[in-house]
Amino acid sequence: MNMEEMNADTVIGFLNYLENNRKNKCRTVNHRLAAIKAFMEYVSYESPEYLEIVRKVKWIPFRNVEKKDVCYLTREEMDSLLDACETATPQGRRDYLMLLLLYNSGMRVSEMISIKGKDALITGNGLCHLRIMGKGRKERTVPLWLTTTKCLVGYMHENGIQRDDYLLSGRNVEHLTRSGVRYRIDSIVKRVSTHCQSLQNKSVSPHVFRHSTAMSLLQSGIDISTIAIWLGHESIETTHKYMVADIKLKENALKKLHEPESSHANQRYHATDDILQFLNSL
Template sequence: MKNSDFQGLLQNFFLERLINQQKVSYYTIQSYKDTFRIFLKYMNDEHGVSAYTITMEAINADTVVEFLNYLESHRKNKCKTVNNRLAAIKSFMEYISYEAPEYLSIVRRVKAIPFRNVEKKEISYLTKEEIDALLNTCKSSTPDGRRDYLMILLLYNSGMRVSEMISMQRKDVIIPSNGSCHLRIMGKGRKERTIPLWQTTTKYLIQYMNEHEIHNNDYLLSGRNVEHLTRSGVRYRIACIAKEASCKCPSLEYKSVTPHVFRHSTAMSLLQSGVDISTIAIWLGHESIETTHKYMIADMKLKENALKKLHEPEPRYLNSRYNAANDILQFLKSL
């Protein structure tokens, strides 16, 4: 493999590795594409190395670290975004490790670059009263209002990601003879899962599909001048609904109501209803149960806060309580 073959390696990484072998989603392709587009522009602007002349030797650990710092300082990217860019580069390096093993020394050093520590915020979710306030704000007298109502119902009932919802078609709605409805969802890594719907959601969904004559390959949620709603379109509509609903439900004013908040709300609702964490992980399409564990932690904090509001009994202490010697206390203090 020659140094000038970087361009060929990168093309094969996208065409062979990501698209043909891993069959990653459209959104993953776009994210990885943006990473290398920004990286190549950075190499040209900061190091004077064009995309046509760049070699594998130029993509070393020092350069990658400088690129990550550039993202943070110049592009003002947050740690989560920087980590996503690094993950894309590491994935490319993993491909290089067996496709061009002569670059293993470069690969090892790049893959050893640590991810940024991301501040873990408390999980934000909506209560049933807040969900009801959002639904009641949707204007059932207009087509857009009825679409918004269905959008919120689907997000809360299924807990699916916004990208999964906007790509859903009529053929993904399964209605058996007994009338119970299921959604077939294609998640991350092209992992398919099936989610049951409440009777109220089922009834509204069927009515909506009949009203709009939605057929097999039609998208459930149409947009203006586009085949289906976009992610930005969903965010905009939810922001508008939340702003209006906050007038009657003040607690919404202090929450960031995004499409992903409904996913958290579904998980917390299932957990508080007694559904086990393994089922919730399957419901949400989590690859690892560790991802779902954060909801258990959030629920425990709620219980601890409730406990603090209870009146504690006066403590009783035994007179024979053990007292540590001063020297051991000093020792522990010095640690």
């Protein structure tokens, strides 16, 4: 295909094919269109004789994507999931630690399965700071609750995890996979849903725990800039460089965040549109 053929009509036809024939969702179609527009930006510099084609393609509008409410777990739902972990078995103890880490740290599942023994940094007061390698090889550190620290240290001791060993191992694999994490979460949610009706209408993916962490921090009065640092999110432009490295800032935030298994009733929280947009971007 030459540039004359890659005009607006051709691109529109391709997008319609993705939506109608391939049954791609609007979000996927928009990703393809964004890639085409990025290529056209390159063409405009390298081959300015095609500027008219570029202009028309870049004017093609993106599909309207239906905005969904942010799915997150309440404190009671989180407690129910933890209670459902069969901690009498090695797999159950791994599940319990996995859920605690996801909720405590708010890290992505890809970040969690990459954690190694050397990333658990025990402090002088007996607590643990977890080193996380995020997107773009950008490192951050988050403090852990005492509950999570004890569970983590006990798990590492039980399984003889050394510095270069992956923290969460899978069956016959070096470390737990993304699909393995999803399978274990689905299994736990399925058991809990029989007596926790609110979970029956929720699709609880590993990423939902990240949203749950953010919502719990918001409900505890933590500002969005601090939450962005906590989660390794860069879209909040007001974040200052010195705040990123300040573990004390994160420890103070942790003190305001209720640990799971709390008997306190969860107060209903109403997030603003700006906060919902931020959560959807996580």
